[in-house]
Amino acid sequence: MSRTVRQIGIAADDSLALPNRGSTEPIRRGLARPRDPLRHWRIAGVALPFAFLACVEVLVRLSVLPEHLVPAPSTIAQTLWELGGARLGRHVGASCVRVLTGFGLGAMLALLLGAAMGLSRRLDALLDPAFQALRAIPSLAWVPILLLWMGIDEAPKITLIAIGAFFPVQLSVVAGIRDVDRKLIELGEVHRLDQRALFIRILLPASLPQIFTGLRTGLSLAWMFMVAAELIAATRGLGYLLSDGRETGRPDLVFGAILLLALLGKLSDSVLKAIEAHTLSWRDTATDQRSSRSVR
Incomplete structure (x- = not known):
């Protein structure tokens, strides 16, 4: 009799537990990460440069493109391999250090002055004409002045x-602060925020998207200016490889340096883009709404 009661009790417990197990499955499914609707397009975007290089390889091997002007990607890879990991690493490392140092100094100064000009219309009226004039000067025009003032070292x-x-x-930075919605500023004034709190809690978060766009643009220009800097009075770096390949008539070395510049520029931009996505994860933009609808 007691065994029968125990069996009935166990069966009852199992029957009660089964719905609970089944009910947790939709919850687990709901908590699963949504599928990226652009996954196939992202894969195609990564494969597109490799497909282009494969087409160039075929065209060069078929003598459609002259190899002395457009070397085959396999020849470029062989040239970079023959340089050796240590030598190539020194050139890449020198360029990366220069870009990171120059970009860090320039971006830090730009953030400070840009924030001051964005908050003060008087300071903006005083400095903006000079900055706009200096911004129009080409990179190579700065070279003789800097060489005259600082010599030929790293400075x-x-x-x-x-x-x-x-x-x-x-x-x-200036445009981001100036384009903040006036209603947000009035809301901060209603809550009696002082200037410091207003900048930290309203102006800075609202202008961060535009600031990150400027940082990514500045990083790409830093790589461009690095090439101009290394074309003159440099003994190592990717710009030096470009100059060396041009002077020795080696297009494989020139294109190899260009491909390395493209790769490093893309990697650095991807890192900055990931930092932007993590920092601005609180945003609820129209792009996020469209992606969520497509997932549904």
Whole structure:
């Protein structure tokens, strides 16, 4: 009799537990990460450069493109391999250090001056005409002045890179602060926020999207100005490889340096883009709404 009661009790417990197990499955499914609607397009975007290089390889091997002007990607890869990991690493490392140092200095100064000009219309009216005039000067025009003032060491190279990164970041900071919705500022004034709290809690978060756009633009210009800096009075770096390949008539070395510049520029921009996505994860934009609808 007691065994029968125990069996009935166990069966009752199992029957009660089964609905609970089944009910947790929809919850677990609901908590699963939504599928990226652009997954196939992202994969195609990664594969597109490799497909282009494969087409160039075929066209060069079929003698459609002259190899002395457009070397095959396999020849470029062999040239970079023959340089050796240590030698190639020194060139890449020198360029990366210069870009990171120059971009860091230029962006930091641009953030400080841009914020001051965005908060003070008097300071903006005083400095903006000079900054706009300096921004129009080409990168190569700065080279003789910097060489005259600083010599041929690392200082003029880093300064030139900092100049290239400064102006887009400064412009984006000023525009980002000026474009903040007036209603948000009035809301802060209603809550009696002082100038410091108003800047930290309202102006800065609202202008961050535009500031990150300026940072990414400044980073790309830093790589461009780095090439201009290394074309003159440099003994190592990717710009030096470009100059060396041009002077020795080696297009494989020139294209190899260009491909490395493209790869490093893309990697650095991806890192900054990931930082932007993490910092601005609180946003609820129209793009997020469209992606969520497509997932549904």
